[in-house]
Amino acid sequence: PYGQQNMNEPLLDHREGQLFLTEAFKVILEEVLCKGTDVKEKVCEWREPEELAALLDLELRENGEPQHQLLQRVRDVAKYSVKTNHPRFFNQLFAGVDYHALTGRFLTEALNTSQYTYEVAPVFVLMEDEVLSKLRSLVGWAEGDGIFCPGGTMSNMYAMNLARYRAFPEVKLKGLWALPRLAVFTSQQSHYSVMKAAAFQGIGTENVFKVKVDDRGCMIPEDLGEKIELAKSQGAVPFFVHATSGTTVQGAFDPLEPIADICDRQGLWMHVDAAWGGSVLFSKEHKHLMRGVERADSVTWNPHKMMLTGLQCSAILLKDTTDLLKHCHSADAMYLFQQDKFYDTSLDTGDKSIQCGRKVDCLKLWLMWKAVGSKGLQERVDRAFAHTRYLVEEIKKREGFQLIGKPEFVNVCFWFIPPSLRGKENSPDYHDRLSKVAPVIKERMMKQGTMMLGYQPQGGRVNFFRMIVISPQLSHQDMTFCVNEIERLGNDL
Amino acid sequence: PYGQQNMNEPLLDHREGQLFLTEAFKVILEEVLCKGTDVKEKVCEWREPEELAALLDLELRENGEPQHQLLQRVRDVAKYSVKTNHPRFFNQLFAGVDYHALTGRFLTEALNTSQYTYEVAPVFVLMEDEVLSKLRSLVGWAEGDGIFCPGGTMSNMYAMNLARYRAFPEVKLKGLWALPRLAVFTSQQSHYSVMKAAAFQGIGTENVFKVKVDDRGCMIPEDLGEKIELAKSQGAVPFFVHATSGTTVQGAFDPLEPIADICDRQGLWMHVDAAWGGSVLFSKEHKHLMRGVERADSVTWNPHKMMLTGLQCSAILLKDTTDLLKHCHSADAMYLFQQDKFYDTSLDTGDKSIQCGRKVDCLKLWLMWKAVGSKGLQERVDRAFAHTRYLVEEIKKREGFQLIGKPEFVNVCFWFIPPSLRGKENSPDYHDRLSKVAPVIKERMMKQGTMMLGYQPQGGRVNFFRMIVISPQLSHQDMTFCVNEIERLGNDL
Ligand SMILES: Cc1ncc(COP(=O)(O)O)c(C=O)c1O
Ligand SMILES: Cc1ncc(COP(=O)(O)O)c(C=O)c1O
Numbered sequence: 001p002y003g004q005q006n007m008n009e010p011l012l013d014h015r016e017g018q019l020f021l022t023e024a025f026k027v028i029l030e031e032v033l034c035k036g037t038d039v040k041e042k043v044c045e046w047r048e049p050e051e052l053a054a055l056l057d058l059e060l061r062e063n064g065e066p067q068h069q070l071l072q073r074v075r076d077v078a079k080y081s082v083k084t085n086h087p088r089f090f091n092q093l094f095a096g097v098d099y100h101a102l103t104g105r106f107l108t109e110a111l112n113t114s115q116y117t118y119e120v121a122p123v124f125v126l127m128e129d130e131v132l133s134k135l136r137s138l139v140g141w142a143e144g145d146g147i148f149c150p151g152g153t154m155s156n157m158y159a160m161n162l163a164r165y166r167a168f169p170e171v172k173l174k175g176l177w178a179l180p181r182l183a184v185f186t187s188q189q190s191h192y193s194v195m196k197a198a199a200f201q202g203i204g205t206e207n208v209f210k211v212k213v214d215d216r217g218c219m220i221p222e223d224l225g226e227k228i229e230l231a232k233s234q235g236a237v238p239f240f241v242h243a244t245s246g247t248t249v250q251g252a253f254d255p256l257e258p259i260a261d262i263c264d265r266q267g268l269w270m271h272v273d274a275a276w277g278g279s280v281l282f283s284k285e286h287k288h289l290m291r292g293v294e295r296a297d298s299v300t301w302n303p304h305k306m307m308l309t310g311l312q313c314s315a316i317l318l319k320d321t322t323d324l325l326k327h328c329h330s331a332d333a334m335y336l337f338q339q340d341k342f343y344d345t346s347l348d349t350g351d352k353s354i355q356c357g358r359k360v361d362c363l364k365l366w367l368m369w370k371a372v373g374s375k376g377l378q379e380r381v382d383r384a385f386a387h388t389r390y391l392v393e394e395i396k397k398r399e400g401f402q403l404i405g406k407p408e409f410v411n412v413c414f415w416f417i418p419p420s421l422r423g424k425e426n427s428p429d430y431h432d433r434l435s436k437v438a439p440v441i442k443e444r445m446m447k448q449g450t451m452m453l454g455y456q457p458q459g460g461r462v463n464f465f466r467m468i469v470i471s472p473q474l475s476h477q478d479m480t481f482c483v484n485e486i487e488r489l490g491n492d493l
Numbered sequence: 494p495y496g497q498q499n500m501n502e503p504l505l506d507h508r509e510g511q512l513f514l515t516e517a518f519k520v521i522l523e524e525v526l527c528k529g530t531d532v533k534e535k536v537c538e539w540r541e542p543e544e545l546a547a548l549l550d551l552e553l554r555e556n557g558e559p560q561h562q563l564l565q566r567v568r569d570v571a572k573y574s575v576k577t578n579h580p581r582f583f584n585q586l587f588a589g590v591d592y593h594a595l596t597g598r599f600l601t602e603a604l605n606t607s608q609y610t611y612e613v614a615p616v617f618v619l620m621e622d623e624v625l626s627k628l629r630s631l632v633g634w635a636e637g638d639g640i641f642c643p644g645g646t647m648s649n650m651y652a653m654n655l656a657r658y659r660a661f662p663e664v665k666l667k668g669l670w671a672l673p674r675l676a677v678f679t680s681q682q683s684h685y686s687v688m689k690a691a692a693f694q695g696i697g698t699e700n701v702f703k704v705k706v707d708d709r710g711c712m713i714p715e716d717l718g719e720k721i722e723l724a725k726s727q728g729a730v731p732f733f734v735h736a737t738s739g740t741t742v743q744g745a746f747d748p749l750e751p752i753a754d755i756c757d758r759q760g761l762w763m764h765v766d767a768a769w770g771g772s773v774l775f776s777k778e779h780k781h782l783m784r785g786v787e788r789a790d791s792v793t794w795n796p797h798k799m800m801l802t803g804l805q806c807s808a809i810l811l812k813d814t815t816d817l818l819k820h821c822h823s824a825d826a827m828y829l830f831q832q833d834k835f836y837d838t839s840l841d842t843g844d845k846s847i848q849c850g851r852k853v854d855c856l857k858l859w860l861m862w863k864a865v866g867s868k869g870l871q872e873r874v875d876r877a878f879a880h881t882r883y884l885v886e887e888i889k890k891r892e893g894f895q896l897i898g899k900p901e902f903v904n905v906c907f908w909f910i911p912p913s914l915r916g917k918e919n920s921p922d923y924h925d926r927l928s929k930v931a932p933v934i935k936e937r938m939m940k941q942g943t944m945m946l947g948y949q950p951q952g953g954r955v956n957f958f959r960m961i962v963i964s965p966q967l968s969h970q971d972m973t974f975c976v977n978e979i980e981r982l983g984n985d986l
């Protein structure tokens with residue numbers, strides 16, 4: 001159809017396009033949302049890379065393809081993709097589907113605008129403001145600032161950059177050469193985004209001081225104090241403490257009050273990475289885990305994890321009321337942020353961002369929140385905790401399962417000790433052999449497609465499973481299934 | 494429905510959710526895709542911020558809302574959002590809708606996975622690789638590396654960071670204090686992301702040297718040479734030249750061959766920011782504009798601009814074959830990138846990124862490419878150029894329209910001189926009065942909702958219009974309408 005048309009007519013046929021989209025929507029409903037959430041179906045349809053590449057016929061060619069073939073491609077992509085909406089997907093810090101959020105995402109995609117000016121995103125400028133202010137109020141701040149970022153890593157990077165700018169505003173113009181060597185503090189078990197931020201922002205990973213954690217994975221405040229002194233004794237200037245609410249592996253909550261005391265005393269920026277744990281703030285019962293968060297300068301919170309908004313949805317929240325975000329990041333581009341506009345240009349929030357075009361990430365969260373209310377969100381969180389308790393009891397009951405600590409959050413970490421290793425804790429190759437168990441079980445579950453959960457070593461611990469419990473998708477059966485399945489897959493090891 | 498359910502049952506009703514999604518899909522089709530692309534409908538439904546906030550009832554409350562009310566919210570969001578798919582939206586470097594790309598976006602949202610490991614994104618790991626390699630081959634590279642980033646600004650930031658790391662790998666560990674003061678070079682009219690990158694990466698905006706441009710907005714290579722000497726004479730160490738293919742305002746193409754000669758001679762990393770202009774590489778007729786691009790070290794290319802994939806879709810392409818991307822950015826997180834996996838872990842590309850969770854941005858481009866083929870994409874580009882020529886002729890014919898330069902690309906920049914100012918070029922307040930014309934016309938077009946295009950001052954030029962012509966949406970009538978409409982709205986000024 002391309003090529004012959006008159007220049008007076010559009011190249012694109014809307015009717016035809018909408019027909020295709022409608023057909024594809026049915027496929028998505030059927031394959032991704034019905035089958036993809038059905039426990040009788042597989043979580044994944046494992047293929048070796050070469051085989052998968054051939055099945056998908058990925059190559060891009062000179063000529064286009066007919067509609068029916070494209071529809072088949074939609075089916076294939078769905079078929080061979082992992083079903084992260086499936087109740088037996090426990091592999092990441094996201095899982096499950098919320099249909100209102102998904103509606104918000106479809107609408108975002110169809111509207112396709114960029115979150116930088118009131119002119120092109122009037123609804124979303126106002127909506128982002130409302131959502132951020134609501135998230136801030138859960139943190140305990142009546143005012144402040146913030147912005148949605150493409151992921152928690154970026155949100156954490158914003159925090160580090162803002163802290164640096166507040167301490168040394170000359171960095172924006174002159175770079176780090178005008179500053180003393182800086183030092184960052186975070187726990188041994190914090191997310192690796194701290195290291196990525198330090199490298200990317202020119203601070204260097206050696207200037208990140210790793211503070212010791214206790215058995216549960218929580219930062220030890222006394223050691224923070226010591227590490228600060230250590231940095232100073234080396235001539236570095238501390239400026240930024242990165243605490244974590246909900247660590248990636250163990251789900252640990254750093255003790256924010258004592259950390260805040262230290263930050264106060266030393267005049268340091270306190271950041272709380274609550275990318276994972278932030279959602280406990282919805283729950284009256286569990287928000288105590290983040291006691292003291294209101295004393296922080298900034299908080300990262302990813303609704304795309306526990307709140308099921310879908311990737312990407314991450315906010316950096318700030319206590320600041322001095323327009324630091326704008327001062328730190330603005331470049332005053334005149335083609336976008338004209339000052340002689342006919343409306344209040346403080347609504348053109350794009351220059352607060354380090355991006356230019358910025359995807360609209362607030363609508364999905366807003367629509368879901370409208371749909372279930374703060375109460376509904378609280379219930380999801382409470383339910384995930386309740387499910388976790390159930391899973392923990394289930395695991396305790398079983399021979400061959402060994403919990404790692406008592407979960408503070410919804411990460412359940414454990415070893416499966418196969419029959420051949422039980423009672424052999426003291427044999428010299430025990431840990432070596434145990435470390436090989438999880439990878440084999442993982443391979444088997446993937447190839448059979450029955451469920452997905454992750455494993456990793458950490459500190460002195462050899463490979464153990466990490467199972468993530470995210471409401472509201474789950475029922476007890478799913479968790480029981482998972483534990484049984486590990487037994488089934490690992491009993492011969 | 495929340496609260497009373499048994500813990501053995503999932504909290505969420507898939508059937509109910511899917512029904513809502515299906516109803517909402519119809520609304521999206523109707524409001525965003527049918528009405529939103531209909532020339533008889535408005536491009537935007539302007540409201541003052543206070544009024545809009547009230548209309549939308551943005552507040553998030555304790556309780557959820559019934560489905561019919563939520564559906565009305567979907568309608569309202571659609572109604573008051575700008576219709577960037579509308580043929581009379583000429584305001585940004587994106588516009589229009591491609592239905593196959595949109596299908597890819599819906600599918601991406603429904604599948605909701607993260608682009609970091611083969612384990613959770615098998616299809617998309619392979620697909621990203623294919624798409625990147627195809628984009629690279631258009632640049633002229635048989636091998637290389639690359640990654641999709643959340644926007645061109647991030648892609649440009651990657652380039653600067655990689656360049657720094659190649660020149661001084663110790664920066665990753667030790668930070669900028671271990672390095673001499675660095676210097677970056679870019680044209681006066683390059684995108685502001687260079688400044689944001691320099692600030693964010695700790696280099697400082699004062700260390701960005703702005704190279705002069707000619708009348709069309711193209712970098713003057715002789716001045717690049719001089720600026721490099723200037724930087725050296727100040728004791729700074731040049732490492733990075735940021736050239737532009739398709740500048741944001743004028744659509745200018747920096748002369749890549751002479752820039753590459755200088756970079757070769759001086760041993761500098763050459764980056765080409767083709768976020769906007771990259772799509773000319775699809776066209777046999779127009780790719781000469783980027784002659785020499787294959788000599789660059791890296792290229793930024795945003796398919797979300799001219800190629801209509803929808804936000805966000807931006808690639809950073811690299812000539813490098815030494816795994817620089819990985820070395821520079823990796824943090825080796827063991828919970829995600831275990832080395833004892835049962836498949837080839839080089840497929841776990843996530844550690845190349847500075848992000849952790851990363852949205853899947855390749856599917857929409859891939860599906861669209863499959864649908865129309867490279868030929869179809871080439872035709873879109875050629876058509877946009879042809880439309881631009883038409884628009885330029887149209888503007889030349891009209892009294893009161895004054896073109897700024899001869900467009901190299903699809904950005905058409907011009908002044909509208911209202912009757913009261915014609916022939917008054919020499920009066921002392923001419924420029925002052927002319928500068929006020931575009932903002933007033935802009936206000937009027939927004940309030941009437943008939944079309945959208947942008948304006949800005951630049952260099953010594955007072956406010957002028959920038960009209961962006963993006964195929965395949967347009968017909969000649971749309972452009973004629975736009976020019977007529979400017980006359981209608983500005984004739985009394
Ligand atoms: C030349 C150029 N480079 C980079 C960018 C930044 O791209 P993004 O908006 O995706 O960050 C733009 C945006 O308009 C641009 O025009
Ligand atoms: C504690 C913590 N912080 C930050 C992040 C990064 O979030 P994102 O994946 O959105 O970049 C994660 C991701 O798992 C995390 O667990």
